[in-house]
Amino acid sequence: MVDTLARTARSALPHAALVREPPTAxxxxxxxxxxxxxxxxxxxxxxxxxxxxxxxxAGLEPKWGLLYAAALALPFMLRLRYPVTVAIVVxxxxxxxxxxxxxxxxxxxxxxxxxxxxxxxxxxxxxxxVAVRVGIIVVMAVWLFVxxxxxATAPAPDGSEGVAGVMSPMVAYTMIQxxxxxxxxxxxxxxxxxxxxxxxxxxxxRERSRELEDQQELASAQAVALERVRxxxxxxxxxxxxxxxxxxxxxxxxxxxxxxPEAAKKALAAVEDSSREAIAELHHLLDTLRxxxxxxxxxxxxxxxxxxxxxxxxxxxxxxxxxxxxxxxPREVPGFVQLNLYRIAQEALTNARRHAGPDVTADVxxxxxADDVELEVTNTGRVVLGSRTGLGTLGMxxxxxxxxxxxxxxxxxxxxxxxxxxxxxxxxxx
Numbered sequence: 001m002v003d004t005l006a007r008t009a010r011s012a013l014p015h016a017a018l019v020r021e022p023p024t025a026x027x028x029x030x031x032x033x034x035x036x037x038x039x040x041x042x043x044x045x046x047x048x049x050x051x052x053x054x055x056x057x058a059g060l061e062p063k064w065g066l067l068y069a070a071a072l073a074l075p076f077m078l079r080l081r082y083p084v085t086v087a088i089v090v091x092x093x094x095x096x097x098x099x100x101x102x103x104x105x106x107x108x109x110x111x112x113x114x115x116x117x118x119x120x121x122x123x124x125x126x127x128x129x130v131a132v133r134v135g136i137i138v139v140m141a142v143w144l145f146v147x148x149x150x151x152a153t154a155p156a157p158d159g160s161e162g163v164a165g166v167m168s169p170m171v172a173y174t175m176i177q178x179x180x181x182x183x184x185x186x187x188x189x190x191x192x193x194x195x196x197x198x199x200x201x202x203x204x205x206r207e208r209s210r211e212l213e214d215q216q217e218l219a220s221a222q223a224v225a226l227e228r229v230r231x232x233x234x235x236x237x238x239x240x241x242x243x244x245x246x247x248x249x250x251x252x253x254x255x256x257x258x259x260x261p262e263a264a265k266k267a268l269a270a271v272e273d274s275s276r277e278a279i280a281e282l283h284h285l286l287d288t289l290r291x292x293x294x295x296x297x298x299x300x301x302x303x304x305x306x307x308x309x310x311x312x313x314x315x316x317x318x319x320x321x322x323x324x325x326x327x328x329x330p331r332e333v334p335g336f337v338q339l340n341l342y343r344i345a346q347e348a349l350t351n352a353r354r355h356a357g358p359d360v361t362a363d364v365x366x367x368x369x370a371d372d373v374e375l376e377v378t379n380t381g382r383v384v385l386g387s388r389t390g391l392g393t394l395g396m397x398x399x400x401x402x403x404x405x406x407x408x409x410x411x412x413x414x415x416x417x418x419x420x421x422x423x424x425x426x427x428x429x430x
Contacts, residue, residue: 019124020199023080035077042069042107049103068097069104072111079114083122084132087115091136095143109180113188120192121199133192137185144181148174233343233395243278246271248318248353270317277314304338305330305366308345312364315349321361322349328368337423340399341366341375344407347392348377348419356381356417374422383411396421 046065071093075086094108102108116133123129151174253267281303308324315322333341345364352362360381367374393409396419400407405423412418 020122020196021203023122028080031079031081032077034079035074038073038076038107038111039069041110042073042104045069045104045107046102049105052103064100065103068093068100068102069107072097072104072108076111076114079118080122083115083118084128087119087132087136090115091140095140109184113184116185116188117192117195120189121195126196129192129196133189137189140181140185144174144178148178229398233398246274248320249274252319270314273317274314303342304335305333305341306338307342308364308366311342311346311349315353315362318353320349320353322364323362324364324366326366326368331368331373331425333373333425337373337403337425340403341373341421341423344396344399344419344421345375345377347396348379351392352377352379352381352417356383360416371426372422372424374420377419378412378416380416383415383417 043066046069047062050062050065072090075089079086090111094112097104097108116136119129119132123132249267249270253264253271256267257264312322312324349362349364352360356379360379362377362379365374365376365378367376396409397407400421400423403421403423405421408418408420410418
């Protein structure tokens with residue numbers, strides 16, 4: 001698990017960022033209590049060792065033993081601030097104390113292990129961490145070798161004998177110390193590296209979590225923005241077409257109300273029908289938005305290619321002669337595509353009625369091909385070139401993009417305006 005986290009950290013973060021975060025204020029405060037606890041333990045160990053007469057007359061006096069305990073334990077109060085310095089000081093104090101006959105035997109071992117572990121777990125310069133630990137191990141090994149040689153060549157105490165003449169008891173005791181130190185320093189070295197790698201892994205996981213949270217917030221914001229665009233597009237397509245038609249019909253009724261009351265009544269009836277149609281579509285749209293359970297690729301309305309005939313008749317009723325032609329054999333078209341094609345045709349006719357002039361005519365064609373369906377809306381009359389793309393044209397482009405289609409718009413060579421969109425019906429084409 002630790003190795004996996006370390007690999008994750010190295011792959012997730014740049015090389016310059018592959019360092020452990022500095023210790024927190026709480027961890028620094030805990031070092032103070034650690035140093036005091038080790039000092040108290042060392043004092044107790046020194047006193048008990050003195051009274052146990054571990055080294056006989058060669059042992060340090062209690063006052064010097066207490067000084068040794070302070071020099072050994074109190075540096076740990078600055079362990080995380082200066083890990084390398086603390087490790088060097090502690091190991092040096094331990095060697096000097098042992099040479100002078102310090103009667104403390106247990107807290108010193110803990111201090112050696114903890115100092116070595118701290119360098120491996122907290123030094124951010126990994127080359128320096130390796131160099132310091134290897135240097136300490138070499139120095140301690142040289143000291144143990146000298147102590148072993150000195151013990152092996154020293155005359156045996158009176159009354160003591162070796163085991164079968166192989167070595168003296170002191171040499172055997174020194175060899176035990178070798179084994180203990182090998183295990184101690186080896187474990188401290190490995191555990192320190194593992195702790196550093198684990199810290200990098202936790203740091204990488206926190207970074208990943210923050211990235212995921214940021215991505216979720218971004219995705220939520222994008223979803224809201226896309227939904228707002230979809231609502232705006234639907235409202236524009238429904239309202240703009242209906243209001244434009246009602247405006248034209250109301251203007252015609254006002255013009256002929258005195259001379260031809262019957263024509264005015266028909267125009268007003270067309271206004272009424274357009275308003276009811278717009279209200280019905282708005283109600284359906286609002287119900288869909290409240291429900292929120294329509295799949296993204298499904299049509300949120302019942303209108304489709306079959307409703308183009310009604311759309312064309314409505315355009316004619318508004319005073320714009322419009323024809324509808326279906327070329328090819330009709331085939332199954334997804335509802336999502338049908339709705340978008342209907343809305344594009346609706347917007348194209350609305351633009352023609354609003355901008356092409358009083359004598360405009362329009363033609364709507366639907367072509368069914370082997371793998372595609374194409375909608376083409378053309379109109380006569382003048383072409384108004386604006387300085388920017390209107391909301392209607394933008395909505396048509398968004399609908400074409402959503403279907404994986406290409407929208408072609410622009411003036412025709414023969415005059416008038418052209419809107420053409422071809423939609424691939426195969427899923428891989430879209």
